[in-house]
Amino acid sequence: MNYNVPVFQFEIRYNHILNFSQIARDLLAPYVKLTQSIKIDKQNTIEETYWLNFDDEGYLLIISWDRMVIRAQGDLNLYTESNSPVESLYFDIFKKISKMPEFGSVQRSLFYGIGIAESDKQDDHLRNFTGNTFKFDPVKVLDGVDDTAIVLESKSESKTMSITFGPYWGKNDILKREIKPINPALLEDVDFQGIMMEYKQVLLETNVSFDNFKNRCKEFNNTFKEIWKIQ
């Protein structure tokens, strides 16, 4: 099974830091030399946002007055190992933000990811999925139907989950999603047909660490494998 994660995103949301734009430059300035490029959004407003681009390495950091985001693509293991960009950069910067006197507390964290795998059977892909899933013929409901998916959702006081899975039709199936990969050129490697899972997990939590992140990745991988097994 050719399993791939063409894009994932991890976010920590915290209490708004009202004077973030006044303190962020000193905090982030040392890191600029490590980046390929930077972008500053909403400059000189309370919502000033920094984009640290590591395009050639396949990831991007977004740091703002209420959240820190890492978006990446490729092998998830690259980001869960010791000294990975998530540990050495993302959580290093977050640690510095969380030590500031202006910092309140973490409100929630979010993991979003798309997993795909190439199908062993390259025959009628859609018909295989619908035939195993539905008790009716989708063509009789919607003439010319060319895609389908199943959505699983759950909500509780501390957790919100959304899992969408179905047939995967190649790289354009990724590009039409909410989150776009950092380097679409790399999608040539995943331009095949198979199965796809779009996964979003929001946790209300006040402590977030690198170990939390690793667990989230593990849950994401396990969920994909569980779904794949039943197909």
Added chain:
Amino acid sequence: MEDSIVTSNKKISGELSNHGTIDQSKVYTGAEPVNPTKDYTYQGTYQVSSGAISELEPYALDTLILEEHDARSDSDVTISGLSKDPISVEDSSSLINNIFHARDFIPLNETWTSNEIINSRIINADNQFVYTDCVVDMNNMIFEQRQFPRELFSNFRSLETGNLAIIKLKAKSGTFRIDVYPGEGIVDPALFDISDDIKELKDLNPSTKLPREW
């Protein structure tokens, strides 16, 4: 001051400011549910209780401008393009992007199979090599001494013992790349503060039992 408000089960937030022209077609009066796909201009006062704005009255002192991304729920994933404002000539992003255009020669289609960012400290340097302490495992605080060609450190002002460095190591089939940067402001010098442990071993006879577990 918390800048968020909760109304009609939608959390919306925005910047308090005094904007000049208001498009009345977009004025939100509280009479309808918030549509997250619509740009709103809200006019009204707000009350703050426990960090959240709890009650709204239209047409009063302040103007709350709701931008597109602000109307999104806390569960929504952050998407690209937080701002759709046109880039002005003085906008730093356009300036900085232009500066970095010179680096476009870097191939963008590389898929690295290993990517490490290592905190390190210089312990010595000679004509050929720079010797460093590298934190190879942050969780268990495992150190390794590694040496690198001196020319990799040519961007350092000095190679004095104790100077901090960030070493990026990337690998893929047939390629290994090392990038070295001064680590001041990034690397925490306290990571290498292990002198207390070493003092316990000073003058200790090799045949003596260790004073504690290591």
